[in-house]
Amino acid sequence: MPRPRAPSARLAPHAESRYGGRDFEETETMLIERIWAGNAYRNFHYLIACPESGEALAVDPLEWQLCLDAARARGWEIKQILNTHEHPDHTGGNAGLVAATGAKVLAHAGAADRIGGVDRGLAKGDVIRVGNVELECLDTPGHTMAHICLLGHSDEPALFCGDTLFNAGAGNCHGGGHPEALYETFATQLARLPDSTRIFPGHEYMARNLEFTLDREPGNADAKKLLESVENVPPESAFVTTLGEEKRINTFFRLQNPDIIARLREAFPEVGEHPDAKTVFLKLRELRNSW
Numbered sequence: 143m144p145r146p147r148a149p150s151a152r153l154a155p156h157a158e159s160r161y162g163g164r165d166f167e168e169t170e171t172m173l174i175e176r177i178w179a180g181n182a183y184r185n186f187h188y189l190i191a192c193p194e195s196g197e198a199l200a201v202d203p204l205e206w207q208l209c210l211d212a213a214r215a216r217g218w219e220i221k222q223i224l225n226t227h228e229h230p231d232h233t234g235g236n237a238g239l240v241a242a243t244g245a246k247v248l249a250h251a252g253a254a255d256r257i258g259g260v261d262r263g264l265a266k267g268d269v270i271r272v273g274n275v276e277l278e279c280l281d282t283p284g285h286t287m288a289h290i291c292l293l294g295h296s297d298e299p300a301l302f303c304g305d306t307l308f309n310a311g312a313g314n315c316h317g318g319g320h321p322e323a324l325y326e327t328f329a330t331q332l333a334r335l336p337d338s339t340r341i342f343p344g345h346e347y348m349a350r351n352l353e354f355t356l357d358r359e360p361g362n363a364d365a366k367k368l369l370e371s372v373e374n375v376p377p378e379s380a381f382v383t384t385l386g387e388e389k390r391i392n393t394f395f396r397l398q399n400p401d402i403i404a405r406l407r408e409a410f411p412e413v414g415e416h417p418d419a420k421t422v423f424l425k426l427r428e429l430r431n432s433w
């Protein structure tokens with residue numbers, strides 16, 4: 143007997159504007175609970191659960207007790223932990239959660255030694271099973287060189303993107319990453335996912351990133367409107383964007399936009415009139431580092 147459906151994930155009470163109309167009831171295939179850490183790093187943790195078995199996977203559960211409490215409140219059992227990458231603000235909760243649940247730890251095979259205690263090293267194309275839910279591992283270097291994004295396939299796909307892609311922004315490359323690899327990840331993997339893909343990043347940085355978008359592209363009406371609406375939204379209720387929305391508000395997906403290029407040339411005249419997408423990405427990443 144399938145158990146009764148858990149209540150819907152506590153996700154955004156969406157703005158009534160053009161972001162409205164969707165709610166984030168669980169899909170047929172996957173339950174998602176987003177957990178706001180309430181810490182200085184502004185972490186988001188996620189539980190992904192199977193509606194039939196109640197089995198759950200915790201993504202980057204730094205504040206692991208919050209994750210455990212949320213799982214128990216839903217009647218879910220955390221059996222796996224996924225670290226998107228090796229930074230301590232993503233792995234620091236592993237030990238506590240493993241001690242409390244016996245969960246297995248999964249991470250990129252290339253980060254396993256640095257994380258320690260990893261039970262399963264992951265590579266591109268690997269499938270993670272959470273009860274009847276299947277998640278695909280994307281190998282997404284750039285923020286670090288051993289970073290996994292998890293993709294849940296459904297009518298509304300879900301991307302758990304760690305510190306690779308943020309709402310309206312991109313991860314930095316200071317902690318062992320490389321901007322050229324990050325560009326390749328954006329261009330050849332993330333940008334090619336369906337526009338309906340819901341974006342679940344590792345941190346809540348939306349307002350600050352929208353300000354950067356508007357600094358680079360002051361005429362971006364979508365970014366302006368969204369910034370006005372997010373300024374009054376507490377982080378635990380932050381909007382969930384889709385990839386299609388990101389392509390309108392995230393500078394790092396708007397690399398051939400004439401206004402962005404014109405403004406970029408004020409800082410870097412050497413890029414010329416028709417810089418390629420990679421050059422624009424690298425220069426934007428460089429500007430964002432000191433912005």
Ligand SMILES: [Zn+2]
Pocket residue numbers: 227229285305317
């Ligand atoms: Zn990181």
Ligand SMILES: [Zn+2]
Pocket residue numbers: 229231232305344345
């Ligand atoms: Zn992080």
